Amino acid sequence: MNQPGTAWGRLPGAPQRLVALTDRFQALPDEPSLLTFGNGRSYGDVGRNDGGTLLIGRGLDRFIGFDPATGRLECEAGVLLSEIIDLVLPSGWFPPVTPGTRFVTVGGAIANDVHGKNHHRAGSFGNHILEFELLRSDGQILRCSRDQNPDWFAATVGGLGLTGLIRRATLQLKRVPGPWIRGDSQRFANLKAFFAITAASDGDYEYTVAWLDCSATGANLGRGIFIRGNHAPATEAPPSGRVLRMPITPPISLVNSLSLRAFNTLYYHRPAAQVNQALWHYRPFFYPLDGILEWNRMYGPSGFYQYQCVLPTEGAIDILSEMLGRIGRSGLGSFLLVLKTFGAVPSLGMLSFPRPGATLALDFPNRGAETLALLNTLDDLTRAAGGAVYPAKDARMSAASFQSYFPAWRGFSRYVDPKFSSSFWRRVTGDVA
Amino acid sequence: MRRILIMGATSAIAEATAREFALLGDALMLVGRNAERLQAIAEDLKLRGAKQAETYVLDAREMMAYPKLLDETSLRLGGLDTALIAHGTLSDQALCETSIETMLNEFRVNGVSAMVLCAELANRFEAQGHGTIAVISSVAGDRGRQSNYVYGSAKAAVTTFTSGLRQRLYNKGVRVVTIKPGFVDTPMTASFKKGPLWASPASVGKVIARGMILGKPVIYVPWFWRGIMSIIKLVPEFVFQRLRI
Numbered sequence: 001m002n003q004p005g006t007a008w009g010r011l012p013g014a015p016q017r018l019v020a021l022t023d024r025f026q027a028l029p030d031e032p033s034l035l036t037f038g039n040g041r042s043y044g045d046v047g048r049n050d051g052g053t054l055l056i057g058r059g060l061d062r063f064i065g066f067d068p069a070t071g072r073l074e075c076e077a078g079v080l081l082s083e084i085i086d087l088v089l090p091s092g093w094f095p096p097v098t099p100g101t102r103f104v105t106v107g108g109a110i111a112n113d114v115h116g117k118n119h120h121r122a123g124s125f126g127n128h129i130l131e132f133e134l135l136r137s138d139g140q141i142l143r144c145s146r147d148q149n150p151d152w153f154a155a156t157v158g159g160l161g162l163t164g165l166i167r168r169a170t171l172q173l174k175r176v177p178g179p180w181i182r183g184d185s186q187r188f189a190n191l192k193a194f195f196a197i198t199a200a201s202d203g204d205y206e207y208t209v210a211w212l213d214c215s216a217t218g219a220n221l222g223r224g225i226f227i228r229g230n231h232a233p234a235t236e237a238p239p240s241g242r243v244l245r246m247p248i249t250p251p252i253s254l255v256n257s258l259s260l261r262a263f264n265t266l267y268y269h270r271p272a273a274q275v276n277q278a279l280w281h282y283r284p285f286f287y288p289l290d291g292i293l294e295w296n297r298m299y300g301p302s303g304f305y306q307y308q309c310v311l312p313t314e315g316a317i318d319i320l321s322e323m324l325g326r327i328g329r330s331g332l333g334s335f336l337l338v339l340k341t342f343g344a345v346p347s348l349g350m351l352s353f354p355r356p357g358a359t360l361a362l363d364f365p366n367r368g369a370e371t372l373a374l375l376n377t378l379d380d381l382t383r384a385a386g387g388a389v390y391p392a393k394d395a396r397m398s399a400a401s402f403q404s405y406f407p408a409w410r411g412f413s414r415y416v417d418p419k420f421s422s423s424f425w426r427r428v429t430g431d432v433a
Numbered sequence: 434m435r436r437i438l439i440m441g442a443t444s445a446i447a448e449a450t451a452r453e454f455a456l457l458g459d460a461l462m463l464v465g466r467n468a469e470r471l472q473a474i475a476e477d478l479k480l481r482g483a484k485q486a487e488t489y490v491l492d493a494r495e496m497m498a499y500p501k502l503l504d505e506t507s508l509r510l511g512g513l514d515t516a517l518i519a520h521g522t523l524s525d526q527a528l529c530e531t532s533i534e535t536m537l538n539e540f541r542v543n544g545v546s547a548m549v550l551c552a553e554l555a556n557r558f559e560a561q562g563h564g565t566i567a568v569i570s571s572v573a574g575d576r577g578r579q580s581n582y583v584y585g586s587a588k589a590a591v592t593t594f595t596s597g598l599r600q601r602l603y604n605k606g607v608r609v610v611t612i613k614p615g616f617v618d619t620p621m622t623a624s625f626k627k628g629p630l631w632a633s634p635a636s637v638g639k640v641i642a643r644g645m646i647l648g649k650p651v652i653y654v655p656w657f658w659r660g661i662m663s664i665i666k667l668v669p670e671f672v673f674q675r676l677r678i
Contacts, residue, residue: 018623019623020619020620020623021620022443022445022470022620023443023470023473024473025469025470025473056623059445059620062473062474062476062477063476063477063480063481064473064476064477065476065480066480087480087481
């Protein structure tokens with residue numbers, strides 16, 4: 001199993017003291033520096049507290065209440081979305097927003113204000129939180145909602161776990177007819193075509209996302225596959241839950257420029273890329289990578305970076321082309337380059353990442369200085385465009401970049417619990433370079 | 434529907450096993466020391482499908498109170514046919530070596546109390562002609578090691594006791610299941626460095642519930658501990674005494 005306290009990108013860090021949370025009645029340990037660790041799906045250091053203490057939050061995994069008539073679910077904050085789905089889907093409910101893995105905790109989903117393929121309709125996770133309970137290190141317990149302690153609500157949604165321990169939360173689930181998604185997938189030739197399909201799809205499709213061929217250059221630049229779908233009534237029994245696991249960490253990264261080009265070209269040209277009438281079970285539709293547990297190990301012992309940015313729609317095509325060109329020429333990119341548009345539903349958190357525009361996400365195997373230099377040039381483009389980089393995926397953005405992406409950070413910092421901190425927070429609030 | 438008593442219900446392994454039975458719609462009596470934690474677990478198990486989830490506050494060292502506990506359980510669940518005895522502590526070996534009181538207490542909690550409860554359940558299940566008694570022992574009971582031999586010998590007593598009880602009840606329709614977990618990633622072991630030998634409580638709970646339903650005599654969980662302990666038991670004592678394990 002993955003060592004508790006290890007972030008998804010598996011980049012190395014200093015030792016942390018681990019303290020398990022066992023129940024929602026427990027007081028916080030008397031330690032100088034605390035951070036809650038959920039299920040380790042944040043990529044970089046928002047979930048790390050190097051040299052400090054990590055509260056292992058998965059022990060808070062009890063359901064507290066579920067009303068099958070209204071779809072209100074209350075649970076402890078260490079419950080996984082996968083566990084919620086198992087509990088509520090048989091009675092016709094589903095998480096209102098889900099990221100690309102179902103193995104995230106509710107607390108982590110709030111703290112990172114995560115988004116999914118339905119952002120253009122539903123906004124982000126925080127938009128569906130009715131209430132949560134926050135425990136501060138001075139022992140104070142704050143019940144937070146849009147009406148009660150609204151400033152604490154806004155600070156904690158997207159607040160990267162820095163405002164205290166989220167112990168329990170109530171969320172409003174979404175009515176669905178069953179586990180099926182009906183839709184289609186189609187190839188597109190370039191970014192212009194992507195935006196055209198998006199504009200045509202956002203009205204009729206709850207879920208939209210695109211995969212881009214990041215090895216394509218020249219005339220093929222920006223080609224990819226657009227996938228869209230809606231919840232659909234049940235037709236047959238769900239597929240078996242066979243799960244593969246990456247059993248060991250290979251001594252070197254399995255991801256290199258050869259394997260990349262081969263994978264991307266095959267993926268683009270495979271027959272399934274173009275399907276007019278598709279019916280997916282929700283698992284392969286939302287969570288294609290959850291089928292391989294610990295896939296993050298394929299990048300070898302040095303780990304990897306993920307870069308996810310959002311760019312304002314205006315001028316996005318030019319900037320994306322520039323980014324794709326640089327990534328393609330570098331040969332440092334990865335299997336999965338995901339592109340999606342965010343809608344206009346405002347995020348509720350002070351530090352929430354989602355904002356209207358186009359968001360791009362991709363992995364980079366850690367090749368040291370070369371990789372970091374490329375990511376810095378991407379940051380320059382993002383900053384110039386007035387975009388932002390997603391803290392949940394980040395392990396390297398500069399303090400200056402963060403502060404320009406999230407100008408509300410200074411106001412937010414008043415809500416940071418004096419005993420809570422993270423490696424990320426110390427990094428991005430240090431001296432402006 | 435099974436009517437199940439769970440002793441030490443707030444332990445991570447017990448709770449994970451209880452969730453398996455909740456999914457099957459069984460009725461549960463949860464026993465532990467902390468009332469509000471028991472109540473939270475009971476609510477959770479009902480949401481997961483338990484027909485019934487009752488709570489009872491008791492310190493396992495109060496062994497004279499066991500008959501009353503079992504009477505109350507039968508009354509509230511409308512009978513009793515299965516028990517999982519899962520309470521215990523991770524003994525501080527160093528303290529056990531210097532304090533008679535600590536050593537006796539650890540032996541009472543991890544060994545004697547489990548045997549007393551087994552004995553009481555055995556008589557009742559024998560009389561009704563059916564039932565399953567499952568007890569969490571430990572791989573630590575298979576051979577004494579310097580790092581935890583007080584805990585280990587208490588668990589060895591449980592293993593030997595349940596082995597004899599299993600024979601006695603075999604023809605009476607009662608199954609006795611001895612469970613020997615290896616390294617499990619529970620709150621008790623949060624700060625330990627984890628390697629490939631470690632298992633999650635959820636996966637351990639699945640194996641235990643299945644073993645209890647099938648009435649298996651001895652369950653090593655995860656399974657590979659059977660092989661590891663076979664080898665450790667084979668090491669001659671004149672070699673073993675020199676080892677630093």
